[in-house]
Amino acid sequence: MTNKTLSDLHPNQECKIHSIYGGRNVNKRLYELGLNKGAKVKVLKNDVGPIILSLSGNKLALGRGLADKISVV
């Protein structure tokens, strides 16, 4: 696991998903939504509440607890 997670990123920062440690069901759901290893995402909002990401042009809101479990590079 790299040290950086999604919740560490600032708005407009781009990154690649490294791994997701959310538990079996959640992992699968995220994979199915296209948030897979190597997927390029851009953080749009990260202050309070869920984090908003842009994933190939679509907006996805992820809870903070979950964002903590997604490591990025």
Add this chain to the structure above:
Amino acid sequence: MDIIALVGNPNSGKTTLFNALTGANQHVGNWPGVTVEKKEGKLKFNDSFYNIVDLPGTYSLGAYSEDEIVARDFIIKGNPHVVINVVDATNIERNLYLTTQLLEMGTKVVIALNMMDEAKQKKIEINLDSLSNQLGVPIVATVASKRKGIDELIEKAVATINEDPPVNSISYGEELDKEIAEIKKLLLGSRDEKFKDWISIKVLEGDEEVIKHIQENNGLKERLIAIKDKAVDYELEIVNKRYEFVNKVIEKSIKKPDETLVTITDKIDKIVTNKYLGIPIFAIIMYVIFQLTFVIGEDLLGGIVEGWIESLGIMMSSFLYAINSPDLVTSFVIEGIVGGVGAVIVFIPLIMTLYFFLGILEDTGYMARAAYVMDGVMRALGLHGKTFISMIVGFGCNVPGVMATRTLENKKDRMIALLINPFMSCGARIPIYLVFIAAFFESKGGIVLFSLYALGILVALIMGKIFSKTLFKGESSHFIMELPPYRLPSMRNVLRNMWDKVWDFLKRAGTIIFAVVTLLWILSIFPLGVEPYSQESILGRIGTFIAPIFKPAGFGTWQASVSLFAGIAAKEAVVAVLGMVYAGGGEGAALVSAVQDVFTPLTAVSFLIMTLLYTPCAATIATVKQETKSYKWAAFITIYPFIIGWVLSIIVYQVGTLLGF
């Protein structure tokens, strides 16, 4: 009649397409998961009729949520002759992920590549022929909101019924392909042979429902035990391979600009999801909607309908008088029907207006943001952010509100959302508020209405917090939600949604409320010889019997009691009964002035709080029973809101009296 099923991601425009195909009354939402039920409509094409089934919007066809299970069960067991797969052209990658699963199922598919206008705006170039060849599926470009491509889509879908199903050309890698072949062999000759391809993939994907289904196949069971250690890897590998396939297809057929432009959606979201502004903006929007509802629905249009009902009453009574009808019949028609049902009908303009505005809010995509901004508050209370969506749906009616909790995957989250939903003030309760507002708070209508809704939310949240600390401990599941781009609301969708609600309301007025009113009328004239609607009637005696319970809350009259009693059948009945017992069948102004005589502003508030919070209607209780499959929870939802409403109205009345109101 051949069946055409509609499958697609949430927000892909699936329901809009369904409306365009069938013209049936449909509810369109712009947030993930609003289509919980199966919806059907008819399509006529070349003198043949087709049954169109709108399946819940899903991202996948696994067993992740009930929506997914409903959708895929229909494809497997409902035997649709062809499936129209609605694909959002602006989000083709993720949408095609669902398509891969249709290919796996071996069902006949036509793709409606929807929102082509938006794709063009975003400068996404799509080679339809290449896409269609690689997927092995016919594709029609559509813009459902502008009815473009619909005719061609119908033609293609109908033609596909007589063709062979597409061949699944996804490779899952050497190891998995071998496993799949193994399992397929085991399924030969079994009742599942027809779906052996799909079942073998699902089994390797660790799909619990499917595995349960094949339990009695011993060979398969052994095979599963043999590969148990690899189950998780296989599961994710299958997802990967599907995406790999999608990416390969896309690479050859689609060109997207590298730079994503800052869209209007981004600009609006900067403001409405802002950490300081988000919640105030949401509150202001709701407040403005209630104010507008009042001005338009009540002041401008309300009086017109009231006038109609009044003249209808006068016409009917002079007609009945002219034909010398017996007193009993006259009393039934005038006091029972015109008075009871009429008192409910009067509120149609208001309900129309409210749902018009809520529909616009939904259709634009704002509701997903409302759930987003509320997530913080909900989290703090131990609730899931999506709970708020079922709460907003509950504003319309608690029945779909309770059903909307299906989108919560975690049992804890779902049970809490379900149990607090009845505190959301549904449309049927509006008439009660309006009568009392007209009687006591004329100048502050919007504020009173807004406060009642807010109180409902507040009580729901507090109860949610209590439940999460007591009955349902444990972690809430993670918040994952798509924020769809803002779209101009389609007037067709908004009006249809509004008409659905009004029609529902009318149907209820004509059936259940009519039945309740008739029953109450019968109770009110027996034992024969008593003054109808008097305390001596059976109705009066029931009310008198209950009344002492409500004495400490300030409305311990038999009339108020019996109206609350009737309200459990349907909330509209509260006003219907008040109309019957207080105004002798009068509605509107007559009822308002009668209410002014027997209530005070304080008892009115206390009564309103009771009607807001007490036992939900029979239909909601039945839905809770159905959704939880438990009589225990049905009993719970019947009793605990009553206690909460009762205690709160007593507190308000007692404190209010002490303060000298």
